[in-house]
Amino acid sequence: MQSSTPWWMTRLLGVWLGVLLVVGCGQSGGVSEELEVQDSSLLNSWARARVAAGTHHSLVVRLDGTVWAAGNNSDGQLGDGTTISRHVPVRVQGLRGIAAVAAGSNHSLALRHDGTVWAWGGNSSGQLGDGTSDSHSEPVRVRGLRGVVAVSAGESHSLALRHDGTVWAWGGNSSGQLGDGTSDSHSEPVRVQGLSGVVAVAAGDYHSLALRSDGSVWAWGDNSLDQLGGAPGEQSYFVPWRLEDLSGVVAVAAGGDHSLAVRSDGTVWAWGDNFAGQLGDGNILTTRWLPQQVQGLSGVVAVSAGWAHSMVALSDGTVWAWGNNTSGQLGNGISVGYGALPGQVQGLRGVVAVAAGGLYSLALRLDGTLWAWGSNEYGQRGDGSTTHLSSSVRVRGLSGVVAVAAGSAHSLALRADGTVWAWGANYYGQLGDGTQMDRDTPVRVPELSGVVAVAAGDGHSLALRADGTVWTWGYNYDGQLGHGSTNASPVPLHVRELSGVVAVAAGSAHSLAVLSDGSVWTWGYNRQGQLGDGSVSNSSVPVRVQGLSAVVAVSAGLNHSVARLSDGSVWAWGGNSFGQLGDGTTSNALAPVRVLGLSGVESISIGFNHSVARLSDGGVWAWGANYSGQLGDGTTSNSSVPVRVRGLSAVTAVSAGLNHSLVVSTDGSAWAWGINTFGQLGDGTTSTRFAPVQVLELSGVETVAAGALHTLAVGADGSLRSWGNNPHGQLGHGHPGRSPTPIRSLLY
The missing domain is CATH 2.130.10.30 (Regulator of chromosome condensation 1/beta-lactamase-inhibitor protein II)
Structure with missing residues (x-):
């Protein structure tokens, strides 16, 4: 449940979205080390595409282009050919040359450098895009897609952005989250209606977001909790709706039932469900139908939305989180209650990418190490345990x-x-x-x-x-x-x-x-x-x-x-x-x-x-x-x-x-x-x-x-x-x- 943008998308979609981070030199080691991002430019999309958090499983792309996964595997979403859950990362079979990954509720996506998309895991709604409803514990190629530059995965649907700026979707469509004007599910990609010039996409549970090159945000799907941002009524929208009160946006993220956007000034804006404070406006329970600024944040370079919590990385390499904290996913040393305002995740610096999952969180540091905290009943943190943690630990098995x-x-x-x-x-x-x-x-x-x-x-x-x-x-x-x-x-x-x-x-x-x-x-x-x-x-x-x-x-x-x-x-x-x-x-x-x-x-x-x-x-x-x-x-x-x-x-x-x-x-x-x-x-x-x-x-x-x-x-x-x-x-x-x-x- 995160947006995912590959590092080469500036080649295809305009340099305005892709000023890469300039980062300070540092040694690999513990979290006390000072590794700071020295430029407040936009997201390091190359890094952000390398890590993804689903409901109960995680994905990471190693520098050699292989994909590794940990956590729940009941539907084969780890891609290792089994349905055995894993507490430390295992390699996804048969994949090389991967640039980006995305994780949904029980399925996974990978984007290869050649522009093809591969999928595995649960497929009851056709979310793997292979023309069937059969689950797969090893990657299968999504039909009919080439020239893809970004992917995102929701509860039971998937999104792909092509180099020509068009958006394609497949899987469950009960709330119109595929944006094709119907409520019919599709086991192969269909084009989202009325969109062109798109530079980023994000899939929530049952809604979808797209960011166009002009800085405008478009949304479709379920709107029962105002997650479409200003669309009137609580009904679903089967074609994209423009958020009239939001401009100058450079990145978007979709959570369970809430949405986030980063503007070019480094501020974060949020709308939708707020039962756990995931909108970061200091309130709990009050749903917001118009985007409001998250308080106290600037210089944001990466953003992610989980089921009911939100995360950002700042230009100084620190991580901030807010919303649901019942499993310690805010990383503030406690595992109860909610955080209606952003708080800094303890002990982490030098972070270039974040991923918010169901009830847990991931952070990728500049030194290539992956850190995790929060819920872990399926081993989704990848640290070898199944205990909850309210502070970050290093993910195992990704060295060498x-x-x-x-x-x-x-x-x-x-x-x-x-x-x-x-x-x-x-x-x-x-x-x-x-x-x-x-x-x-x-x-x-x-x-x-x-x-x-x-x-x-x-x-x-x-x-x-x-x-x-x-x-x-x-x-x-x-x-x-x-x-x-x-x-x-x-x-x-x-x-x-x-x-x-x-x-x-x-x-x-x-x-x-x-x-x-x-x-x-x-x-x-x-x-x-x-x-x-x-x-x-x-x-x-x-x-x-x-x-x-x-x-x-x-x-x-x-x-x-x-x-x-x-x-x-x-x-x-x-x-x-x-x-x-x-x-x-x-x-x-x-x-x-x-x-x-x-x-x-x-x-x-x-x-x-x-x-x-x-x-x-x-x-x-x-x-x-x-x-x-x-x-x-x-x-x-x-x-x-x-x-x-x-x-x-x-x-x-x-x-x-x-x-x-x-x-x-x-x-x-x-x-x-x-x-x-x-x-x-x-x-x-x-x-x-x-x-x-x-x-x-x-x-x-x-x-x-x-x-x-x-x-x-x-x-x-x-x-x-x-x-x-x-x-x-x-x-x-x-x-x-x-x-x-x-x-x-x-x-x-």
């Missing part, structure tokens, strides 16, 4: 490594707490620890927190923070750090020319970034045109790639670059002597050209002179250089158009190294092919393979990263394993010598 990157001879790991760790070669300062000493065990990159992605080049490194800023360090002879000079740096420095970044990639000596508007910016070495700006001149500051928009992912190799667009097409530019651009030629391209014969691509990765793509059907295709079998088609013939990798299906992740490639299958196994001189394929030999072979002694793999001559893998438990060459300690296990089979790293 979530992403890795491998350079020529150094490695990077991103932990769930948003910290970055590095090991291996450091002669250019690419480990970012302020020295030029090689490390054979992981060291933390100082002064970096809130990181959501990392990338490693030949001798330089990149980190993307949740606030949309990019930080770089290491070798800089060709300007690949993007600081406007060619001076190397052994510590992270801010690429000041960029903001609103959502993805990064590092090539041998150049770097790429995708912005929230779908544009791509590049910097560094450009003698083969790998910057894509139409020239062959190096650049020490970001330049825009020509002719590309709606980009969602990028990858970089020795001298070429690749981008995946939201429509599933792939475009490439730069050096092409081996056909690595996939356009059927071997001619360099100074601006993007389309890779031939590919559609429905879901992930891309490029190596030294070859490229790899995973399609929506789980198949893998490759093109470019093949002298070491790196295309995996059983030959050593180069190909300037994509060829299918032999024997692979149901693949979930791909990674291309110098002259070898890897994939992860849905069963958690890893497969590799290409050159194997240093054991980088992990099959126990040093024999080159022209078709995929299974990596030995690995199971439960989530993701892989192929470096020049070594490989990394992250398990579902957050563990890290490595194999291949190791002269600089790039395997990270503290022992000398290469390994042809995976060895567990010291980092967890």
Whole structure:
């Protein structure tokens, strides 16, 4: 019962709604630590979309794009294939690349980066949108929806916002909460009537809200407790109604029977049911049919509405709550009564997102930790207990490594707490620890927190923070750090020319970034045109790639670059002597050209002179250089158009190294092919393979990263394993010598 807005929606729906938070650096640790949001801008929508609270279950998206759930599971709403309730988070099966989640009464929604929506749990009213009324304990795809940028879940209905500003709804409709002009339930999405230019949606128990780009709020559904805000009478409204007395709104949230809105001045306004003081106006029991300002609050950057309580996060990182407190959900140290005015939640700072559930509350901190308090009879807090608490505790089971990157001879790991760790070669300062000493065990990159992605080049490194800023360090002879000079740096420095970044990639000596508007910016070495700006001149500051928009992912190799667009097409530019651009030629391209014969691509990765793509059907295709079998088609013939990798299906992740490639299958196994001189394929030999072979002694793999001559893998438990060459300690296990089979790293 919260609104949910993915971090990329500014690309599609206007920059006015998406100024990302600028947050202070801090270490992971206890709640006494000072982590403050330093900008009173609007919501950090990227963070807010990562956590959701239902009536009795919770969802969180880890930085690796997987979804974890805890609490009641009687209808399969945890998505783990069972109906067993869980007191600590379990992984939702079969989901990757998730950007946002929403939790209803007994069902769950997830929005993938490709714009598709997935649902699981109870489905008696068709709220899963799969065309049936059958419950599902594993995710199913919502029918007929693409290009979705936000989702929200109510008692028995669901909402989706598409990139074109239209709103779609499905599920129960007894009160008109689907907004299609009828009271008929729908098990597939139908369009909400009369709405366009929408930038956010929120689903309450039996009513719905939409925020348009002009700052107006529209509502429909049940109005028996005035939750539609000024709509006359107590009857239901089957099409949207505009709230005439509310303007300049930048965010909305819908609770059980009350509604909240944040205005551009950082104030909060509330209307609807008030039996527990959830409107925050100092009164109890008095229902409000016109929005009134919540007393004593300003600088609000996140908002959520539960069944009968309300929460906000302020720009200083504190959390405030009001309304029902019978289970301690206000976090004020007691578990009785009501709070008719906002009160500060005890012991929490550095919070960037909040989620109010039935009788409990969640808060996501900048350091990546999740905290919970309130009711817990189903284990919905995820802290391993079933006791109520009136003060916050940390949610268990969400630690460990979530992403890795491998350079020529150094490695990077991103932990769930948003910290970055590095090991291996450091002669250019690419480990970012302020020295030029090689490390054979992981060291933390100082002064970096809130990181959501990392990338490693030949001798330089990149980190993307949740606030949309990019930080770089290491070798800089060709300007690949993007600081406007060619001076190397052994510590992270801010690429000041960029903001609103959502993805990064590092090539041998150049770097790429995708912005929230779908544009791509590049910097560094450009003698083969790998910057894509139409020239062959190096650049020490970001330049825009020509002719590309709606980009969602990028990858970089020795001298070429690749981008995946939201429509599933792939475009490439730069050096092409081996056909690595996939356009059927071997001619360099100074601006993007389309890779031939590919559609429905879901992930891309490029190596030294070859490229790899995973399609929506789980198949893998490759093109470019093949002298070491790196295309995996059983030959050593180069190909300037994509060829299918032999024997692979149901693949979930791909990674291309110098002259070898890897994939992860849905069963958690890893497969590799290409050159194997240093054991980088992990099959126990040093024999080159022209078709995929299974990596030995690995199971439960989530993701892989192929470096020049070594490989990394992250398990579902957050563990890290490595194999291949190791002269600089790039395997990270503290022992000398290469390994042809995976060895567990010291980092967890």
